[in-house]
Amino acid sequence: MKDSWGPLKALAAASVINGVGDIALCIFLGYGIAGAAWATMVSQVVAAYMMIEALNKKGYNAYAISIPSPKELLDIVALAAPVFVTMMAKVAFYTILVYFATSLGTITMAAHQVMIQTFCMCTVWGEPLSQTAQSFMPELLYGVKRSLEKARMLLKSLVIIGVIVGLVLGIVGTSIPWLFPKIFTRDQMVIQEMHKILVPYFLALSVTPPTHSLEGTLLAGRDLKFISMSMSGCFTFGALLLTIASSKGFGLAxxxxxLAVFQWTRFFLALQRLLSPEGILYREDSSSDELEKLKAV
Known part of the structure; x- marks a missing residue:
C-alpha cells in the first residue's frame, strides 16, 4: 500500500518497549532471560496492535475473522508456497554454511561468526530496494496505467542504486574487519582467519543489493515459479560447493x-529472466484474464 510509516512507527515503539523492558526486568528486577522474553512478547503485541490500527484507518476491519473458501485457500497457497520455498532455500543454505564453518574449529567458527553478523547487518540495506519494487511495480505491470517501459526504467534505476549501495557497503563492510578488527576481537588467530575471507566477503556483499531489486521485481510480477525453482537450484549448487570445499580442505575461505557464488548465481539468474523477451518486463501480449487475475490477487 506504499505505507512505510505505519510499520516504521510500530517497529520504533516495539524497539523502545523491548529495550526498556529488558533493562527493567533483567537488570533491576532480576528476572533474567524470562524477563527478556516477556519484554519481547509485549513489544510484539504492541507492534501488532499498532499495525492493525493503521489498517483500520485505511478503511479495513482488521479485527474481522472469516473462514476462507477452498478457492481462496488455493489462491493463497499458489502465492505462498513458492515464496515459502524461496525463503526456506535461502535459510537452509545459510544454515549449512554455519554447519560447515562450525566444523572447522573454534577459532574459525569465531571468525565466521564475526563476519556473518556484519554481513547480515549490511545486507539489510538492500531490502528497501526489494520493497520498493514490490510496491511500485505491480501498477506498472498490471495496473490500469500499465506501462512496461516505465517498469523497465524503474528497474534500471533500482539496479543502478543497488550497484552503488552494494559497492559502498562492500568497501565499508570489508574495511571495518580489515582495518579495525579489534572492534570485534583481540585474538590474532581469529583476526587472521577473518582476513582470509575478505575477498569473497566483498564479492558476496556487493552483489546483494542489486539482487534484491531484481528479485523484488520478480515477486511483483508474480513470477513465483521461476523464483522458487531458481532458488532451489542455487541452494543445491551452493550446498554441493560447500561439500566440495569442506572435503578438499579449503577452510573458511x-x-x-x-557464498559468493551463491549470491552471484542468484543475481545472474534473476537478471537473465528479467531481460528475456519472454520475461514480465517485455510480455506485451498478456491476456486480459491473466491481468484481471493478478489485479485481484
Whole structure:
C-alpha cells in the first residue's frame, strides 16, 4: 500500500518497549532471560496492535475473522508456497554454511561468526530496494496505467542504486574487519582467519543489493515459479560447493567463496529472466484474464 510509516512507527515503539523492558526486568528486577522474553512478547503485541490500527484507518476491519473458501485457500497457497520455498532455500543454505564453518574449529567458527553478523547487518540495506519494487511495480505491470517501459526504467534505476549501495557497503563492510578488527576481537588467530575471507566477503556483499531489486521485481510480477525453482537450484549448487570445499580442505575461505557464488548465481539468474523477451518486463501480449487475475490477487 506504499505505507512505510505505519510499520516504521510500530517497529520504533516495539524497539523502545523491548529495550526498556529488558533493562527493567533483567537488570533491576532480576528476572533474567524470562524477563527478556516477556519484554519481547509485549513489544510484539504492541507492534501488532499498532499495525492493525493503521489498517483500520485505511478503511479495513482488521479485527474481522472469516473462514476462507477452498478457492481462496488455493489462491493463497499458489502465492505462498513458492515464496515459502524461496525463503526456506535461502535459510537452509545459510544454515549449512554455519554447519560447515562450525566444523572447522573454534577459532574459525569465531571468525565466521564475526563476519556473518556484519554481513547480515549490511545486507539489510538492500531490502528497501526489494520493497520498493514490490510496491511500485505491480501498477506498472498490471495496473490500469500499465506501462512496461516505465517498469523497465524503474528497474534500471533500482539496479543502478543497488550497484552503488552494494559497492559502498562492500568497501565499508570489508574495511571495518580489515582495518579495525579489534572492534570485534583481540585474538590474532581469529583476526587472521577473518582476513582470509575478505575477498569473497566483498564479492558476496556487493552483489546483494542489486539482487534484491531484481528479485523484488520478480515477486511483483508474480513470477513465483521461476523464483522458487531458481532458488532451489542455487541452494543445491551452493550446498554441493560447500561439500566440495569442506572435503578438499579449503577452510573458511572455501565456505565464503561458495557464498559468493551463491549470491552471484542468484543475481545472474534473476537478471537473465528479467531481460528475456519472454520475461514480465517485455510480455506485451498478456491476456486480459491473466491481468484481471493478478489485479485481484
Amino acid at each position: 572455501g565456505c565464503w567463496s561458495a
